[in-house]
Amino acid sequence: MEVLEVGTPDPALAAALAAAKYQPLRLPAGAERDAFLAEHGPSVTAAVVAGPPGVDGHLMKALPNLGAIVNYGAGYDLVDVEEAQRRGIGVSNTPDVLNDSVADTAVGLVLATMRGLCAADRYVRAGRWPVEGPLALTRDVSGAQVGILGLGRIGAAIASRLLGFDCAISYHNRRQVPDCPYRYAGSPVELAESVDVLVVAVSGGNATRGLVSRQVLEALGEAGYLINVARGSVVDQDALVELLVSGRLAGAGLDVYTDEPHVPSALREQGNVVLLPHVGSATARTRAAMAALALRNLDEYLTRGTLTTPVLRPR
Structure with a gap:
């Protein structure tokens, strides 16, 4: 029985695998991949997904004895879940342990974007303050109307933090949350047109691809x-760039992009945009907790054939 490692693990995951005496096979790229899979594919029973390229139907076909796909992260959009279900392959993720760090990042982006903190930092470092004087006034976060698109675990953690700023919270989900104290909007457009800032916290994948459309962004307004802090695929990035460049959107704070790690130059050139390199969960404590939970899933599958935090249960 072999464990396949897909994507490049960060130090926390690599250390956890090494401490558990796992020596996973690393899936190579390019011309070496086919020969590697021909040799090792039949012996692989579990895969740990640490990043792109993920596990699609073609890779599953090359791994005929694959029984479980263990995701290092709450998202599992790098896995063809429908094909995994068809083949009886279990899929797990690492929910809950990263809620706080991602929520903290989201609130940090709200503050940095609305108050122009990163632009102000650049202004001082460039020596412009003594020459050009005070910066233009910015917007208050306190008392702002905030829309949460996706009031799941992370979305709820973001909302609870923003209550500390006396923000008025609205949200949109596919279904209204019972006994929720926040105002429910019936669609993403309805949510966007009623708020000052729209925070995207839905899961990735085909179901949410392009959910924040041009229409939603236009409803958010200038x-x-x-x-x-969700996934780049959720937002129409081309429309976002166009609206920012033309001044039809006040600003954006982004931790995720359509084609990571590549960020359009038009976004990088906008002074009203705060850009992070997908670091929402990137704290030492959170990554260690994610690695430990991923390892629990792997151990449980290899010893008992079950998963600790299943998205799909193995058959």
Whole structure:
């Protein structure tokens, strides 16, 4: 029985695998991949996904004895879940342990974007303050109307933090949350047109691809801000760039992008955009907790054939 490692693990995951005496096979790229899979594919029973390229139907076909796909992260959009279900392959993720760090990042982006903190930092470092004087005034976070697109575990953690700023919270989900104290909006457009800042916290994958469409961004308007800590695929990035460049959106704070790690130059050139390199969960404590939970899933599958935090249960 072999464990396949897909993507490049960060130090926390690599250390956890090494401490558990796992020596996973690393999936190579390019011309070496086919020969590697021909040799090792039949012996692989579990895969740990640490990043792209993920596990699609073609890779599953090359791993005929694959029984479980263990995701290092809450998201599992790098896995063809429908094909995994068809083949009886279990899929797990690492929910809950990263809620706080991602929520903290989202609130940090709200503050940095609305108050122009990163632009102000650049202004001082460039020596412009003594020459050009005070910066233009910015927007208050306190008392702002905030829309949460996706009031799941992370979305709820973001909302609870923003209550400390006396923000008025609205949200949109596919279904209304019972007994929720926040105002429910019936669609992403309805949510966007009623708030100052829209925070995107939905899961990735085909079901949410393009959910934040041009129409949603236009509804947010020239005084509105977009914050995305979900997945780049959720937002129409081309429309986002166009609206920012033309001044039809006040600003954006982004931790995720359509084609990571590549960020369009038009985004990088906008002074009203705060850009992070997908670091929402990147704290030492959170990554260690994610690695430990991923390892628990791997151990449980290899010893008992079950998963600790299943998205799909193995058959």
